Amino acid sequence: MTSQDVIVVGLGAMGSAVAFHLASRGLRVLGVEQYSPAHERGSSHGRSRIIRLAYYESPEYVPLLLRAWELWEELEERSARKLLSRTGALMVGSSESELFRGSLRSATEHDLPHEVLDAQEIRRRFPSLDPPPDTLALYEERAGFIVPEEGVKAHLQLAGSLGAELRFEERLLSWEERDGGVLVETSRGSYGASHLVLAPGPWAPQLLGELGGSLYVERQVMVWFSASCDGLPVIMWEADDGRIFYCIPEGPERIKAALHHGGKRTTPETLDRRVHEEDVEAIKGYLRKYAPALAGALVESSVCMYTNSPDLNFVVGPHPRHPRIILACGFSGHGYKFSGLIGEVTADLVIAGRTGHPIKLFSPARLQLQA
Numbered sequence: 001m002t003s004q005d006v007i008v009v010g011l012g013a014m015g016s017a018v019a020f021h022l023a024s025r026g027l028r029v030l031g032v033e034q035y036s037p038a039h040e041r042g043s044s045h046g047r048s049r050i051i052r053l054a055y056y057e058s059p060e061y062v063p064l065l066l067r068a069w070e071l072w073e074e075l076e077e078r079s080a081r082k083l084l085s086r087t088g089a090l091m092v093g094s095s096e097s098e099l100f101r102g103s104l105r106s107a108t109e110h111d112l113p114h115e116v117l118d119a120q121e122i123r124r125r126f127p128s129l130d131p132p133p134d135t136l137a138l139y140e141e142r143a144g145f146i147v148p149e150e151g152v153k154a155h156l157q158l159a160g161s162l163g164a165e166l167r168f169e170e171r172l173l174s175w176e177e178r179d180g181g182v183l184v185e186t187s188r189g190s191y192g193a194s195h196l197v198l199a200p201g202p203w204a205p206q207l208l209g210e211l212g213g214s215l216y217v218e219r220q221v222m223v224w225f226s227a228s229c230d231g232l233p234v235i236m237w238e239a240d241d242g243r244i245f246y247c248i249p250e251g252p253e254r255i256k257a258a259l260h261h262g263g264k265r266t267t268p269e270t271l272d273r274r275v276h277e278e279d280v281e282a283i284k285g286y287l288r289k290y291a292p293a294l295a296g297a298l299v300e301s302s303v304c305m306y307t308n309s310p311d312l313n314f315v316v317g318p319h320p321r322h323p324r325i326i327l328a329c330g331f332s333g334h335g336y337k338f339s340g341l342i343g344e345v346t347a348d349l350v351i352a353g354r355t356g357h358p359i360k361l362f363s364p365a366r367l368q369l370q371a
């Protein structure tokens with residue numbers, strides 16, 4: 001048995017960031033990942049993840065997002081990888097939609113630079129969009145997308161260069177608290193440490209036992225169309241039926257589109273990884289209605305998973321019954337943009353037992369209450 005300061009399990013978006021932040025503060029880190037670096041079987045593949053500031057979900061995320069942006073910019077510079085594309089973002093819906101109203105609320109409460117556009121102005125600025133007359137949109141310039149695979153590789157690369165030991169194709173089988181520390185069993189051996197960070201993405205429900213019972217995994221399909229999208233921002237749109245779809249202009253002739261939530265409940269083992277005709281049509285139908293010029297030929301498709309908490313806020317903090325185990329899971333389909341920030345917060349929790357970042361929303365204790 002070898003002993004480390006911290007063992008990090010799962011080296012996806014969150015675990016890779018946690019390993020980097022812990023290693024950069026001088027801790028001895030062992031990272032364990034069941035698959036290869038930046039693989040496609042979890043939640044952090046598919047070439048683009050939206051980052052924005054005027055957060056419709058809740059204004060409480062805005063201070064975290066401001067720090068998350070800084071961390072992405074630092075990481076891009078330190079790793080010399082292209083991570084960020086600054087396209088701006090458009091949050092579209094009726095004047096009553098949660099997406100538009102929530103975005104405006106966050107922008108107003110936090111004094112974020114933004115513009116409000118009506119249907120005519122949306123059409124004038126972005127001729128490929130066809131909004132109904134009562135549509136409003138919040139436009140913000142400080143938004144765009146991150147390449148998730150590159151973000152994971154950047155965090156792993158820097159964590160490794162700072163001395164973290166990163167083990168791939170090795171699976172955590174069990175963990176327990178023992179003698180004022182933690183002991184873990186993996187498919188290759190056993191290790192001891194003072195703390196354990198669990199960042200298992202969609203494997204959280206099974207790995208957390210009773211506490212994971214209220215988390216659920218959702219199948220999410222991404223499709224790519226060939227369409228002229230030069231100069232388009234990232235777009236999130238709340239349709240008349242209340243569903244949210246989004247488009248990410250990954251290149252001048254290539255747009256990614258998907259629905260946010262509403263997928264079938266699944267598990268990583270039973271997930272249907274094939275994309276079917278009806279999956280594509282479900283997404284394309286919204287484009288035909290609201291942005292017909294973007295509904296081009298299908299060029300690629302992929303399946304991903306969301307791991308949802310009951311209130312769709314993250315689950316980050318010490319395990320309610322095992323304070324040496326820090327949880328970073330339940331990212332509910334909107335976590336990627338925060339991964340560097342979650343790395344920083346988790347490092348604070350391991351080292352000092354507390355963080356200056358406002359993370360009240362993320363308390364793992366609420367899962368216990370709901371379980």
Ligand SMILES: Cc1cc2nc3c(=O)[nH]c(=O)nc-3n(C[C@H](O)[C@H](O)[C@H](O)COP(=O)(O)OP(=O)(O)OC[C@H]3O[C@@H](n4cnc5c(N)ncnc54)[C@H](O)[C@@H]3O)c2cc1C
Pocket residue numbers: 009010011012013014015032033034035041042043044046048049050051170171172173199200201202203207220221222258304305306328329330331332333334335336337338
């Ligand atoms: C289609 C789609 C679109 C999204 N769009 C956005 C977006 O635009 N903006 C945004 O901010 N977020 C977005 N998200 C959400 C975001 O991508 C996720 O919240 C984030 O990537 C989750 O990271 P993670 O580290 O928790 O999970 P993962 O990256 O999946 O990492 C978990 C890792 O743990 C490993 N693991 C699990 N169990 C074990 C074990 N027992 N032993 C060893 N290793 C183990 C897994 O193999 C995996 O590598 C999207 C997600 C999807 C699926």
